[in-house]
Amino acid sequence: MIHYLFKTAHFFPTHAYETVDQIDFAALRLSGVKLLLIDLDNTLADYETLVPPRTQIDFFKALSAQGFQIIIVSNNGENRVRDYCDALDLPYIARAKKPFSTGFRKALNLIDAPVKVEEVCMIGDQLLTDVLGASRLAMKSVLVEPLRKKTERWYTRLNRNMERSVLKRMKRHDSKRFEALGLSRRLP
Numbered sequence: 508m509i510h511y512l513f514k515t516a517h518f519f520p521t522h523a524y525e526t527v528d529q530i531d532f533a534a535l536r537l538s539g540v541k542l543l544l545i546d547l548d549n550t551l552a553d554y555e556t557l558v559p560p561r562t563q564i565d566f567f568k569a570l571s572a573q574g575f576q577i578i579i580v581s582n583n584g585e586n587r588v589r590d591y592c593d594a595l596d597l598p599y600i601a602r603a604k605k606p607f608s609t610g611f612r613k614a615l616n617l618i619d620a621p622v623k624v625e626e627v628c629m630i631g632d633q634l635l636t637d638v639l640g641a642s643r644l645a646m647k648s649v650l651v652e653p654l655r656k657k658t659e660r661w662y663t664r665l666n667r668n669m670e671r672s673v674l675k676r677m678k679r680h681d682s683k684r685f686e687a688l689g690l691s692r693r694l695p
């Protein structure tokens with residue numbers, strides 16, 4: 508399978524949290540992060556939630572006020588991503604093709620002031636798209652728990668099956684780091 512083409516180290520996120528609002532954004536800022544790339548499905552909303560709740564709109568306003576630039580980077584289609592991001596008033600890249608570099612590069616082209624890769628952090632729920640894509644470009648990454656597994660699309664479920672085998676490999680590769688990141692909670 509395709510994931511065997513990549514080094515195990517590329518699947519380790521920089522940080523892992525259960526939800527986006529638990530992320531220590533002040534620490535990310537201190538570590539030099541200026542640009543946040545954020546996944547949409549199962550990271551910010553489940554597939555059935557088409558419009559962000561008021562609390563999430565306020566949450567992103569506060570994050571922007573902290574000085575972060577924010578771009579939503581999603582593999583989902585234009586309509587779904589546009590409707591959600593317009594409500595959040597955030598720029599976005601749809602059909603990003605994570606883990607390939609296409610969408611990440613498009614996102615970097617959206618911002619006025621250039622940033623270095625180490626000043627970029629990708630936040631998402633999938634090791635094989637969000638974390639791997641960021642690592643390959645030497646960007647930081649934060650892994651969060653998927654919001655809801657029940658309604659996942661078939662390709663996401665396929666990714667989850669591959670993810671399980673990657674997780675086992677990661678555990679063998681560096682069990683200390685694996686445990687420190689709390690990744691065992693993703694293994695059933």
Ligand SMILES: [Mg+2]
Pocket residue numbers: 546547548549550631632633
């Ligand atoms: Mg996702």
